[in-house]
Amino acid sequence: MILPVPATPLHPLPRLARRLGLGPEDLWVKRDDLTGLAGGGNKARKLAAIVADALAKGCDHLVTGGGAQSNHARMTAAAANLAGLGCDLLLTPGDDSGNLLLDRVLGARIHWLDGGPLPYAETEAAIQEHARELAARGRRPYAIPIGGSSPLGASAYADVGRELAARLDPGLVVVAAGSGGTQAGLAAGLGDHGKVLGVDVGARPGLAEAVQELAAEAAALAGLPAPRGRCRLDTGQAGAAYGEPTGPALDALRAAARTESLLLDPVYTAKAMAGLFAAAREAPRGTRVVFVHTGGLPGLLASRYAGWLTSGRPDDAAAGPAAAAEPS
The missing domain is CATH 3.40.50.1100 (Rossmann fold)
Known part of the structure; x- marks a missing residue:
């Protein structure tokens, strides 16, 4: 294989889970930021x-x-x-x-x-x-x-969906949704759109329809039935436009870094984590949630975000568990 993709870690996030009011085994991360290839990512x-x-x-x-x-x-x-x-x-x-x-x-x-x-x-x-x-x-x-995000590209994520189903059987998988291929592949592998929440970052119009179509095509390429249900999207995290930072994303970015040393980026994963924060508050207690980390560390170092990242804005995004101080 020209581009070997190593197995990536899947592990719990107990400190961030505690901050969100979840059980220590209720929040996990699939570390696809660690795929290698010039900095890694999905x-x-x-x-x-x-x-x-x-x-x-x-x-x-x-x-x-x-x-x-x-x-x-x-x-x-x-x-x-x-x-x-x-x-x-x-x-x-x-x-x-x-x-x-x-x-x-x-x-x-x-x-x-x-x-x-x-x-x-x-x-x-x-x-x-x-x-x-x-x-x-x-x-x-x-x-x-x-x-x-072609059907072939999306089909690569059916394997991750199947891995998650076999290892954890999660109630909810949360992932950043830009062009939609990763979400589509995860839904194909898990067999259920209802188990995958895509957090729309504002990149693609008609995203839900694109994910629905890609998921069916990706499943067919992977030899799987089309996933049941309809595409799930959180459309409230994108902010003013694609690539524009938001307050909830900054709070999520800081929380992940200061509890689990998990580095997120302003364009995709911080907004996806903000979507996870919102979804976790509404999920039934005991729901096992998996965050698929799609990478993006170089974007965190882009000069346009330096002022936003170093601003004095407090971690006040969501009055509630996410904003509580982490116990020492």
């Missing part, structure tokens, strides 16, 4: 399947895109290097910090999307057009959708 699983497909089809170039702090773009550049492929990234403008700095270190060719952030569909169209331009110049490109 995209390693998707890219392992996607790159294998690109090589099988004789492609010599990967093309994808997203925001300046795209974890998927950074990991695609890394995957291309390991597979001996070229890599072109179509990105919204940003300063050279965080993921964007690593894109440059990894040697990807960066093409700026004009006029600042483009709507999701227009960015997808730009990826396809750039691939066509490369093909016209004699290259053999493989166009990867935003976030690697």
